[in-house]
Amino acid sequence: MKLSIALANLKPGTGKTTTSVLLAYALHRRGLDVALADCDPAGSALAWSDAVEGFPFGVYGLAVKDAGKRLAGIAGPDTIVVADLPQAEDHGAIVRSVLRRVDEITIPVAPTTIEVERTSGMGDILDEVAEVRAEKARVAVLLNRVVGGARSGSDVRDAFTELGYDVLQSQIPRREVYALAFGVEPQIRPGDPFDLLAETYLTRAGLL
Numbered sequence: 001m002k003l004s005i006a007l008a009n010l011k012p013g014t015g016k017t018t019t020s021v022l023l024a025y026a027l028h029r030r031g032l033d034v035a036l037a038d039c040d041p042a043g044s045a046l047a048w049s050d051a052v053e054g055f056p057f058g059v060y061g062l063a064v065k066d067a068g069k070r071l072a073g074i075a076g077p078d079t080i081v082v083a084d085l086p087q088a089e090d091h092g093a094i095v096r097s098v099l100r101r102v103d104e105i106t107i108p109v110a111p112t113t114i115e116v117e118r119t120s121g122m123g124d125i126l127d128e129v130a131e132v133r134a135e136k137a138r139v140a141v142l143l144n145r146v147v148g149g150a151r152s153g154s155d156v157r158d159a160f161t162e163l164g165y166d167v168l169q170s171q172i173p174r175r176e177v178y179a180l181a182f183g184v185e186p187q188i189r190p191g192d193p194f195d196l197l198a199e200t201y202l203t204r205a206g207l208l
Helices: 016-029 044-051 067-074 092-099 113-130 151-162 193-204
Strands: 003-007 033-038 058-061 079-084 104-109 138-143
Touching (some): 003 016, 016 033, 016 044, 016 193, 067 079, 067 092, 092 113, 113 151, 138 151
Parallel strands (some): 003 079, 033 058, 104 138
C-alpha cells in the first residue's frame, strides 16, 4: 500500500468514524485509490456505506485481533488505507494490531480539558506499540469539533504541544453537517476542512 492512516482514541465518541469516512471521501475525490477498513465491532462505517448504497471505494470489515496483518490484503501498491478503530479501552488487541502496522497514527480529540487528560492513556498504548514496530510511525493529534473564534482550540493545541505531541495544523471545526453526517452521502469540496486534512497527510507522506 502507498499510505496507511489509523484514527485511534482510548474512548468512544471522539469522531473516529466520521473523520475516517470523510477523510476517505476527500482522498477519493482527489482521484486516489482508497480502501476504508472498519475495524470496530460496532461496524459503523459499514452501516454508513449500506445506508448510502455503497461508498465509491472499498469498505472492509476487519474487526479482528489480527486486523493489522490483514490491512495489506485489502490494498494494492497504490492504495491509501484509512482504518477506523474501536475505542482502545474495550478493544485493545484490535487497536494495537493496527497501530503496529500503519504509517500514520492520528488521535482525534475535541478541544476540552477532559480530552487532554484522557489522551494520557493513549500515550501508554503508543509507547507500548513503538517498542515492537519495525519503523517509527508518524503520530499526531487532530483537533476535532473546534469552535470557531474560541480560545479552547488554541489552548488545547498548546497543551498537547507542551506534552510533546505533534498537532496537525489542519483541524476540523464543529459544524452541524459533520454532526449529522452519518447515513448521508458526503460531499467534499476543494478547500473543505477534510480536503485540507487529506492534503496534510499526502504532504506528510511525501506524496505531494
